[in-house]
Amino acid sequence: MAGVGAMKSKFEENLGKLHYRINYEEASQNLSITVVECKELKKMDILGKSDPFVRIYLMPGNHKELKTKVIKKNLNPLFNEVFKFVIPLTEVMKKTVVFQVFDWDKVSKTDGIGEVQVPLWQLNLSSPTDEWKSLHKQTGTKDKPVLMHSARSSTASMPRSSSQPSLPPTSPPRRTRSSSSSDDEQKTPGPPPPVGAPSLKYHLHYEHAQKTLVLTVVEGKNLKKADMLGGKPDGFVNVYLTPGTHTELKTKVVKNDINPQWNETFRFQTPLPEIQKKTIVLQLSDWDRFTKNDKIGEVHIPLDQVDFSKMNKEWRTIQPPSKLTKSPKPSQSSTRKSSKSSSDDEKKTQKRSSSAPAVQGPPSLKYRIRYEHPSRTMVVTVLEAKNLQKADLMGGNPDAYVQVALNQNHKELKTKTVKNSQNPVWNEDFRFEVPIAETSQKTLSLKIYDWDRFSKNDPIGEVQIPLWQVDFSQVNEGWKNITKMSAKPSVSQRPPSQQRRGSNSSFSSDDEMKRSPNNFGRIKYDLSYETTSHTVVLTIHQAKNLKKADLTGKPDPYVLINLMNGGVKEMKTKTVKNNPNPAWNETFRFNIPDMASKTIILQVYDWDMLSKNDPIGEVHIPLSHFDFSRKITEWKHLQKFTGKIAPAKRTSMESQSKQTSSQRRSRSRSSSSDDEKKKPKAPSGPPSLHYKIAYQQSSLVITVIECKNLKKADLMGGAPDGIVEVYLLPGNNKPEKTKVIKNNLNPVFNENFSFQVPYADIRTKTLIFQVFDWDRFSKNDPIGEIKIQLGQLDISKPLQELRVLQAITGKPTSVRSPPSSSTRQRSRSSSSDDDQKRQQNTGEPSLNYQLNYEQGSQTLVLTIIKCSNLKKADLMGGKPDPMVTIFLRPGNLKAVKTKVMKNEQNPTFNETFRFQIPLAEVARKTLTMQVADWDRFSKNDPMGEVKIALSQVDILRGVSKMSILQQVTEKGSSSDEEKRGNGPLVNSGESLI
Numbered sequence: 001m002a003g004v005g006a007m008k009s010k011f012e013e014n015l016g017k018l019h020y021r022i023n024y025e026e027a028s029q030n031l032s033i034t035v036v037e038c039k040e041l042k043k044m045d046i047l048g049k050s051d052p053f054v055r056i057y058l059m060p061g062n063h064k065e066l067k068t069k070v071i072k073k074n075l076n077p078l079f080n081e082v083f084k085f086v087i088p089l090t091e092v093m094k095k096t097v098v099f100q101v102f103d104w105d106k107v108s109k110t111d112g113i114g115e116v117q118v119p120l121w122q123l124n125l126s127s128p129t130d131e132w133k134s135l136h137k138q139t140g141t142k143d144k145p146v147l148m149h150s151a152r153s154s155t156a157s158m159p160r161s162s163s164q165p166s167l168p169p170t171s172p173p174r175r176t177r178s179s180s181s182s183d184d185e186q187k188t189p190g191p192p193p194p195v196g197a198p199s200l201k202y203h204l205h206y207e208h209a210q211k212t213l214v215l216t217v218v219e220g221k222n223l224k225k226a227d228m229l230g231g232k233p234d235g236f237v238n239v240y241l242t243p244g245t246h247t248e249l250k251t252k253v254v255k256n257d258i259n260p261q262w263n264e265t266f267r268f269q270t271p272l273p274e275i276q277k278k279t280i281v282l283q284l285s286d287w288d289r290f291t292k293n294d295k296i297g298e299v300h301i302p303l304d305q306v307d308f309s310k311m312n313k314e315w316r317t318i319q320p321p322s323k324l325t326k327s328p329k330p331s332q333s334s335t336r337k338s339s340k341s342s343s344d345d346e347k348k349t350q351k352r353s354s355s356a357p358a359v360q361g362p363p364s365l366k367y368r369i370r371y372e373h374p375s376r377t378m379v380v381t382v383l384e385a386k387n388l389q390k391a392d393l394m395g396g397n398p399d400a401y402v403q404v405a406l407n408q409n410h411k412e413l414k415t416k417t418v419k420n421s422q423n424p425v426w427n428e429d430f431r432f433e434v435p436i437a438e439t440s441q442k443t444l445s446l447k448i449y450d451w452d453r454f455s456k457n458d459p460i461g462e463v464q465i466p467l468w469q470v471d472f473s474q475v476n477e478g479w480k481n482i483t484k485m486s487a488k489p490s491v492s493q494r495p496p497s498q499q500r501r502g503s504n505s506s507f508s509s510d511d512e513m514k515r516s517p518n519n520f521g522r523i524k525y526d527l528s529y530e531t532t533s534h535t536v537v538l539t540i541h542q543a544k545n546l547k548k549a550d551l552t553g554k555p556d557p558y559v560l561i562n563l564m565n566g567g568v569k570e571m572k573t574k575t576v577k578n579n580p581n582p583a584w585n586e587t588f589r590f591n592i593p594d595m596a597s598k599t600i601i602l603q604v605y606d607w608d609m610l611s612k613n614d615p616i617g618e619v620h621i622p623l624s625h626f627d628f629s630r631k632i633t634e635w636k637h638l639q640k641f642t643g644k645i646a647p648a649k650r651t652s653m654e655s656q657s658k659q660t661s662s663q664r665r666s667r668s669r670s671s672s673s674d675d676e677k678k679k680p681k682a683p684s685g686p687p688s689l690h691y692k693i694a695y696q697q698s699s700l701v702i703t704v705i706e707c708k709n710l711k712k713a714d715l716m717g718g719a720p721d722g723i724v725e726v727y728l729l730p731g732n733n734k735p736e737k738t739k740v741i742k743n744n745l746n747p748v749f750n751e752n753f754s755f756q757v758p759y760a761d762i763r764t765k766t767l768i769f770q771v772f773d774w775d776r777f778s779k780n781d782p783i784g785e786i787k788i789q790l791g792q793l794d795i796s797k798p799l800q801e802l803r804v805l806q807a808i809t810g811k812p813t814s815v816r817s818p819p820s821s822s823t824r825q826r827s828r829s830s831s832s833d834d835d836q837k838r839q840q841n842t843g844e845p846s847l848n849y850q851l852n853y854e855q856g857s858q859t860l861v862l863t864i865i866k867c868s869n870l871k872k873a874d875l876m877g878g879k880p881d882p883m884v885t886i887f888l889r890p891g892n893l894k895a896v897k898t899k900v901m902k903n904e905q906n907p908t909f910n911e912t913f914r915f916q917i918p919l920a921e922v923a924r925k926t927l928t929m930q931v932a933d934w935d936r937f938s939k940n941d942p943m944g945e946v947k948i949a950l951s952q953v954d955i956l957r958g959v960s961k962m963s964i965l966q967q968v969t970e971k972g973s974s975s976d977e978e979k980r981g982n983g984p985l986v987n988s989g990e991s992l993i
Helices: 004-011 182-187 343-354 496-500 509-517 647-659 673-677 759-764 835-836
Strands: 017-025 032-041 051-059 077-087 096-103 113-121 129-133 174-177 199-207 212-221 235-242 260-269 277-287 294-302 312-317 364-372 379-385 398-407 427-431 441-449 458-466 474-479 522-529 535-544 557-564 584-593 599-606 614-622 634-635 687-696 700-708 721-729 748-755 766-773 781-789 799-806 847-853 859-868 882-888 908-916 926-931 941-949 959-964 984-992
Touching: 017 113, 032 051, 032 096, 113 129, 182 364, 199 277, 199 294, 212 235, 212 277, 235 260, 364 441, 364 458, 379 398, 379 441, 398 427, 398 721, 458 474, 522 599, 522 614, 535 557, 535 599, 535 647, 557 584, 614 634, 687 766, 687 781, 700 721, 721 748, 759 847, 847 926, 847 941, 859 882, 859 926, 882 908
Parallel strands: none
Antiparallel strands: 017 032, 017 129, 032 077, 051 096, 096 113, 174 260, 199 212, 199 312, 212 260, 235 277, 277 294, 364 379, 364 474, 379 427, 398 441, 441 458, 522 535, 522 634, 535 584, 557 599, 599 614, 687 700, 687 799, 700 748, 721 766, 766 781, 847 859, 847 959, 859 908, 882 926, 908 984, 926 941
16 A cells, blocks of 8 residues: 555655654743754765754744754764744744754765754644654755745735745635654554545544634545546545635645545634534545546535544545535635645636626726734735636637736736636735835735736736725725726826835835935834833844945945934944945934834935045934834835934933933944044043843843943053953853943943843852953953842842942952852852962862752753862873763763863863753652763773762752762763653753853
8 A cells, every 4th residue: 555655755765754842832932942853864974874963944034053963973863952932923923944954074064964844834833743754855055945835825825935924813714734744644543444445534623722623634545536547546635614605625636546645734713613513524536637527425524523622533434425515615705825726726717707697897806905903914805807808819708817016026926817707706815014104105006917828918907006095994895997007107196205206115126226216225224112111222234225425436334323302312333334235233222211203313424534424315213103012124215315413402412311321222333433533531530330230031131331431551541442341150251242442431332241041040140340451462451340249139120330440350260159048159250260270179079069940941950060179080190181971860861961171170160951851750860970080092080979869959949069079889871972861951061151
C-alpha cells in the first residue's frame, strides 16, 4: 500500500527529522521555540559523522543570528535549547519559523543538511505544539531562507507578503494544509481501517477558546475508479457545512491512488450551539482533466451526535452519492481566502455563468471597502460585475478578471478569472497595510480585463475610487459604472491636497519618487508611546534620494528634531557624509503627558564645513493624529523647507527642559565638528554622573544621562573626551560602554543599557559606573567611578540621581557585599588583578555556589561562583587548569560544564546554569558538582566534588554557600554530553548578568 508519503520517498532522499516545540503565551506576548533533537541526519562528510547545529529564523523580519550549539560527531544530536521572542499575537499570525540544519566544519564551508518551515498561522497557539517533521532541501542561502508557504496564496488573495494574517471572527472558513507525515499518523493511530469497503478517515474536534470547528480529512482506503476507463482514481474531497452558504472547500487531488492521503485541515469559526444544528458532508470525487469529475461517494456527519469534549478520530464507510445532495453555492457575502481556482472551479463557474440571462444596462462593478483600525489595514472586496461586454472580436461572453492597485506603479494584484460570463462573481479580499492618515492621499484602481490564452488580455474598463471621498468609520459598499481605461486619474479624482502640491504619501518604488516634481527625498521613522512614563519614542532610521542642497557632490545630511509647543530642547542626529541615502538609526525620547496640539518637526540639512549648512526639506508629524496603542513605522516625503525654528522659541524650550528633570532623551549620536569647535569652560563643581535605574519586564534598564564638571585626566590640557563603562556584577566582566563625547566638560550621553536578570537576583548585584578620558594612542585615563549595591535600593519604581564621582579603585572583576543576616552572599569586587594574585592560598579546597528555584518558569538555577585553594592534581606540578562539571541525578539530564580557567588556584567562574524541571521532581534529585584539573592530552584529573540532596535544601528561599570539596565517589560518563535530556537546558553557561 503506497500512499503519498511512500511515493514522495522515491523522489526525495531522506535528510533526517527534526523535533521541535512551539508555545505562545498571549498574556506576556512570549513566543518560545525549542529545538529538541534531530534523528537520522544525512552524513555530509566523506570521513566520520556530521557535526550538526540548527539556525532559527522568524520570517519575515530581521533579527540577530540565532543558532544552537554544535553537537560533534553525531547523526542523532540532542539540543534542548529554547529561543524566545516578544511579539504581539497579530504579528505572530504573520510569521513563519524556519529551522535550517547545518554540518559544521572548522576548515571548509559549513554544509547545509536540510530545513523545516512552520507557518504559525497553521498552528493552534492556544496550546503548545510538539512535533516531528522530516527535513526537506534547503531554500535560499544560509543567511536568508526563502519562504515556501507564501506561494500557496493565489493572485486572488491579499497583497503579496510572506505571511497570512489570522482570520477575524466574521470571516468564512479557511483551509490550512496539515504537514503531518505518516510518522505523525503512527504516533496517534485511530481505529483500524475497514477491509474491502471504500472508507474515509477524518479527525474532528472543537476549539472552545477560538469558537472554531476543526475538521481534518486524513485519508481514504479501497477507493474505486468512478469512470469506465479503469485504473486507479484521482481522488479529492469536497467539504460542506450544511445548512448554510460558504465558499466551497476541497482537498488537493491525489492522483492514481486507491488509498490517498490528504491530511488537510479546514476550520469553521461558528459558535457551538450553531454547530450542533449542522451536518458536515464529505463528497469524494474522481478528478478528470477533460470531462466532468465523477462522484465516488459521500460521508454525512451529523454534528449533534458528536462529543466535542474530545478529539474524534473515526473511519466511516463511504455511501453512494445522494441525488438530493446539492453543493451549496457561495454567497455574495462570503469571502474567498487564498486558494487558487482550479480547472474544476472554472468549469463550475462557466456552467453557472453561461446560463445567466443577459441584463440590459451599462457595465458596472460592485465593491466593498472597510478599515480595520486595530491592525491599520484597509480591506478591499471585489464582489461582482454586471453587463460586461466581450472586448475582442471573437464574440461570446468575456473571461473577466480584475486587477487591484493602490496608486500608480503599485504592485498589482488580481482576482481569479471567471470564464464566459457577463455577470462574474469574485467575492475576493485584498488587504493593504496603510495608516489612516495616508489613505486620503491615495486612489484605489480596479481595472477589468478580458483574459485570452493566446494573445494579450483586452481591457474592458476601470473604476477609480479616490479614498479621500471614502468614510472609513463605516463599511462602504456600492456599485460604480465602469469607464474607459485611462493612464492616470483625472485631476478631479485627486484629493485637494494633491491638486495644490506634491503628494506626501510613500510611493511604492524609488523610480516614481524620482519622477516627482517636488523631489527633496524621503525619510523613514518609527513612533511609539510608553504609557507608564508618558514618553514618545522617535527612531529616525534612514533617508533615500536626498537632494543635494549646494552645487557639487553628494549631500552630507543630518536631521534636526524639534517638538513644537513641547518645551524640549532641539536635538540632532549624527552627520553621514557624502551619501544621498544615509542611515542613522538613532532614537530620541520626549516626555509628553498631553499630546494635544503637539507636532514633531524633522528638518534635514546638508552639512558644510566652510559655509552655512543648507536645508534640504522637512516633515511635520502631528502627534494628535496617531494611534499610539502600537508602534508606527512610516516613510514620508520631505516638503519644502519653511524656515528654522526661531532661537527665542528654542531658548524657552531649553529653559523649560532644564526645569523638568524627567524629560530625558535616549539616542545614539556621534559628536559633530560644531561640538568640537566649542571651547571648554572651567568646571564649576565636583565631577559627577547623572543616571537612571529602572526594572521593567525582567530587565534592569540603566540609563547613562550625562556627566558634569569633568576634568582632563592627562597633561595635554583642554576638555576631556568622556566615555562611561557600566558593569553589573557578579556577571560578565566585559563592560557596556557609551559613545565617546569629545572635548566636552559636560557630556550628554542619554544611552540605555538593558540587562536580563531575574527579580530575585537583583539584590545580589552591584552596579558600577566608571568614567574615563578616552585616548586614541594610549590607555584611557580614569576620571572617577560610582558603586551602587542594588540590594539597598527600592527598584519597584524608577530611580534617578546625580552623584559625585569617587576615585577609581581598579578594574572590576567580581563583587561581594559585606555579609548579611540572610542566606544570600554577594560576589565581592577585587580592587585589581594584582589584588587577586596576592590572595592567600591557604585552607582546604572549596567551592562557592548559589542555588535557587524560580517557580514562575519552573527552573532550577545554579550559579558556580568560584573555587578556592585548589591543588594541582597530576604530577606535572604548577597550578591547575580547573573546570566544574554539573550532574543532576537520577535521570538522563545531560551534564554541563563551566569554562576552563587555566593556571589558576582560585578561579572565578560566575557562570549560571538553568534546568527546567517541575518543583515536585526537585526533591528526588541530587546535584553533584565535580571539580577537575583539565588536561589537553590525557584524561582530566578529579580534584573533588560537592554533593547536595535537594530534598534537604530550601531552594525556594535560595542557598549561597562555600563548601569544602570531598573525594570524588562517582565519575561522570564521557558520553554525558550525548545523553538525551528529560528537559531542556536553557542558556547553558550564561554569565550572571
